[in-house]
Amino acid sequence: MDKVVRMSSEKGVVIFSKSSCCLSYAVQVLFQDLGVHPTVHEIDKDPDCREIEKALMRLGCSTPVPAIFVGGKLVGSTNEVMSMHLSGSLVPLVKPFQANLC
């Protein structure tokens, strides 16, 4: 879906979320802790919510939200982000997008 491709290709970390999804919120908090400001799309506020959900599922997400993209590439859902962080591979991945904290 074009919209999803466009939104996910935005620079940095993109999170597809829903306003009611607290697990998505947890993922946001994690990225913020790592010094990254993710772009969050709350798809339940989007009129094309259903299509976006379907597109995300087709891309390989087990649940439509949260769906996390870094540098245009799909990382996965909460499970994948947590696994990557514990194995130490998340920080290097988001390093180019860390905000300058000064």
Place this chain on the structure above:
Amino acid sequence: MNSTSTHFVPPRRVGIYEPLHQIGMWGETFKSNIGNGNMNTPSHIIIPNHQKLDNNLSEDTSHGTAGTPHMFDQEASTSRHPDKIQRRLAQNREAARKSRLRKKAYVQQLETSRLKLIQLEQELDRARQQGFYVGNGIDTNPLGFSETMNPGIAAFEMEYGHWVEEQNRQICELRTALHGHVSDAELRLLVETAMKHYFELFRMKSAAAKSDVFFVMSGMWKTSAERFFLWIGGFRPSDLLKVLLPHFDILTDQQILDVCNLRQSCQQAEDALSQGMEKLQHTLADCVAAGQLGEGSYIPQVNSAMERLEALVSFVNQADHLRHETLLQMHRILTTRQAARGLLALGEYFQRLRALSSSWATRHREPT
């Protein structure tokens, strides 16, 4: 269990018509016991036998009732119809034989049930000794341990009891292996087994969370001291890493760095999940308090509130996923021997907590 045995009649007293009367008696006491709930064993042990007995009863009572009223007629006609007598006697012998067989089967079933009951009581005692939370007692709650009588939770509690027993056994094996001279290959096998055992627990918890997420979240299946450390249905992995770190063999600098990084990542992930949980609490509170409070009305958007609660299941799963990943990472960072030592230390830590719970529970019983 005790009431049916009083109706047991010794075989030698069974005459031609008695077995049919006997069956009737068993059937009555049996049925009344199920009805009154006097049986303090789980009903599933008894019911299949009940149905079997019932079918046989209906078969034979029709036979018997056909026979009994004609008793006096039979005496009058015996002199005129000898083959009728023979047939009747054969039928009675057959009925008596069937009755004896049924009685035997019934007694065997009773014996099996009795043994099962003893076994269950022993398990219950063992569980209580280990400081488990067990319900109101088997005599008041015949369907199982769980207050909610949720079959998924009752099954989980039973499985968890076995899980702990198996864990204790594995810990002993690890201890023996580490103090002896065991090959790395054998140690590796013990480490793999221990890891798989923990993964099995996470699988069990995930299934139980679908049955009753609050049960898993509140750690009701754990002992009291374990519950003190509860974080989303289990231990905080970063806390456990902190507890275990001093107990490892010599670690290389790289390993120390890796473990510290792991602990930090773990803490960050835990904080993120905790904040997610807090948000969930706030949104649920808002949802429940919505509309007019004080009018005696229920939640205006109860479906929305229910959806919030569904989200708890994913949090529990995510927390267990974190525990799972921490175990995997430690396995990657450590050598086989170090991993074995770590798993042993972890297992003993849990054992100590359970023992503490037990001591705490029985502290008032000590005569002072």
